[in-house]
Amino acid sequence: MYNLATNLERNASFCPTNTALIFQEHKINYQELNRMVNQVANQLVKLGIKPYDKVALSCPNMPAFVISYYAIQKVGAVAVPLNIMLKGTEVAYHLDDSDAIALICYQGNSALPTGQFGHAGFLQANSCKHFIMIEAENNQEALPEGTHAFNAWLASSEIHFDAVYRKAEDSCVILYTSGTTGHAKGAELSQSNMLCNAQACQALTNQKGTDVSIAVLPLFHTFGQSLILNTSVLAGSALVLIPRFVPKTVMQQMYAHKVTHFAGVPTMYIGLLAFTEKHGSEYISEIAKNMKVAISGGASMPVEILKRFEEILNVPVIEGYGLSESSPVAAFNLLEYKRKPGSIGQPLPGVTMKAVGKDGIEVAQGKEGELLIRGHNVMKGYYKKPEETAKTIVNGWLHTGDIVRIDDEGYVFVVDRLKEVIIRGGFNIYPRDIEETFMTHPDVHLIAVIGVPHKTYGEEVKAFVVLKEDRKVTPKELVNWGKERLADYKYPRQVEILESLPMTATGKILKRMLK
Structure with missing residues (x-):
């Protein structure tokens, strides 16, 4: 039985009164959580959702995300988590590309109209048949016609549902990522991929049922979903849900709930340190007493930040x-072993890594080469993209596009990125996505997008634009135009207008000349 939801069922039976989720002032134990998941699973079946069907989910860190995610798993369907900041056309692309037949979407509010964008994308999509709205507490707007109300589902009396049997190789989730060419691609991950990763994460963080984790990373993101959500449910521990990262709120919640495990991207560590240094914190000493481990990923952590965080919180x-x-x-x-700041450590048990040169041959120890990965964690492939999959997974080895060196003790250091991906605050941003959007602007002739250093986010998005002849548009107007059409984390905050872009003889833009 490889269904992720069986971990939840086990806890509902073994430790039913243990706290599973903490959201603001509310606590939900494992028995209650399992019942709510069962209620939603029964409703999904009534809609005709079957094993192997794809169900998209767009929701911030709140109980409804967890309930929906495991309900999708229980019925044997495949979860397709979406970034809550995607706009209508972006949502439509993801729904069609994944063949999602239903979208469960948070209503949101005027500041973050997730439901508005989600419904617009649903209407544009070709394959999606059902729209389910998770009603926001303070939003009194009427639901669009034909919408299923999530809260009504939770009022159902059907509280029993046994998880559908799944094989190890059956798909569990499709997580959207990209490269330097074309649109986002759906990484198809199996039940075995996700279960083994959760087991490995539980072991490396030494997480137990008596521990308390805090979810400040979005659960729709691969990092938050596997390392935080699935690991907590596997361990039977409590999870504090934070829908939006605000340093003061995070510190208060860590203090109030005696958090033992924290995971975040470097910008979050920077934010917590800046808040503490500026305002001080009455909570620090108490938080330090309970904290057992802090985890960083998504981008390289500045060594100075790492050291300061360790000193302050011990x-x-x-x-x-x-x-x-x-x-x-x-x-x-x-x-349990020596930690080397700046290193990503060593491969997980069952995972092999090597660095290879352009010829595909493994480089000597300490030399730089592209990182290749083989093991239980490598995806099945990109959904419906066999050619892209064949380029990325060769003879079982996943080509990461990252340049690394491996020292004489087996520690791996990321040196650079082979791809042009921009990492802003832990979010991966792909220049081609932005460039294709801006090429639809009536005044834009050429555009090149790169990442530039930023002290808070690590990198910021900058666009270099060449206008069409006799056209006049300001950088600020272009920024606002992009903001209307691209997710908030993605649009370029900096735009520079040039007469021309540096190019090769064949007409390829030389982005390295712009940096």
């Missing part, structure tokens, strides 16, 4: 590495 910070295609965790520094 907790080890372990850095790791992963990507959607590797479920995601592939390597980590281990608590």
Whole structure:
């Protein structure tokens, strides 16, 4: 039985009154959580959702995400988590590309109209048949015609449902990622991929049922989903849900609920340190008493930040590495061994890594080469994209596109990125996505998008634009135009208008000349 939801069922039976979720002032135990998951699973079956069907989910860190995610698993369907900041056309693309036949979407509010964008995408999509709205507490807007109300589902009396049997190789989730060419691609991950990764994460963080984790990373993201959500449910521990990262709120929640495990991207560590240094914190000493481990991933952690965080909270910070295609965790520094700041540590048990040159031959120890990964965490492939899959997974080895060196003790250090991906605050941003959008602007002739250093987010998106002849548009107007059409984390905050872009003789833009 490889259904992820069986971990929840086990806890509902073995430790029913243990706290599973903490959201604001509300606590939900494992028995209650399992019942709510069963209620939603029964409703999904009534809609005609069957094993192997795809169900998209767009929701911030709140109980409804967890309930929906495991309900999708219970019925044997495949979860397709979506970034809550996607706009209508972006949602439509993901729904059609994944063949999703239903979308469960949070209503949101005027500041974050997730439901509005989600419904617009649903109407544009070709294959999606059902729209389910998770009603927001303070939003009194009427639901669109034909919408299923999530809260009504939770009022159902049908509280029993046995998880559908799944094989190890059956698909569990499709997580959208990308490269430097074309649109986002769906990394198809199996039940075995996700279960093994959760087991590995539980072991490396030494997480037990008596522990309390905090979810500040979005659960729709591969890092938060595997390392935080699935690991907590596997361990039977409590999970504090934070829908939006606000340093003061995070510190208060860590204090109030005696959090033992924290995971975040470097910008979150920077934010917590800045808040503490500026405002001080009455909570620090108490938080430090309870904290057991802090985990960093998504981007390289500045060594100075790591050291300061460890000193202030008296907790080890372990850095790791992963990507959607590797479920995601592939390597980590281990608590019981020497940790090397700046290193992503060593491969997980059952995972092999090597660095190869352009010829595909493994480079000598300490030399730089592209990182290749093989093991239980490597994805099945990109959904419906066999050619892209064949380029990325060769003879069982996942080509990451990252340049690394491996030292004489087996520690891996990421040196650079072979791909042009921009990492802003832990979110992967792909220049081609932005460039294709801006090429639809009536005044834009050429555009090149790169990442530039940013002290808070790590990298910021910058666009270099060449206008069409006799056209006049300001950088600020272009920024606002992009903001209307691209997710909030993605649109370029910086635009520079040039007369021309540096190019090769064949007409390829030389982005390195722009940096």
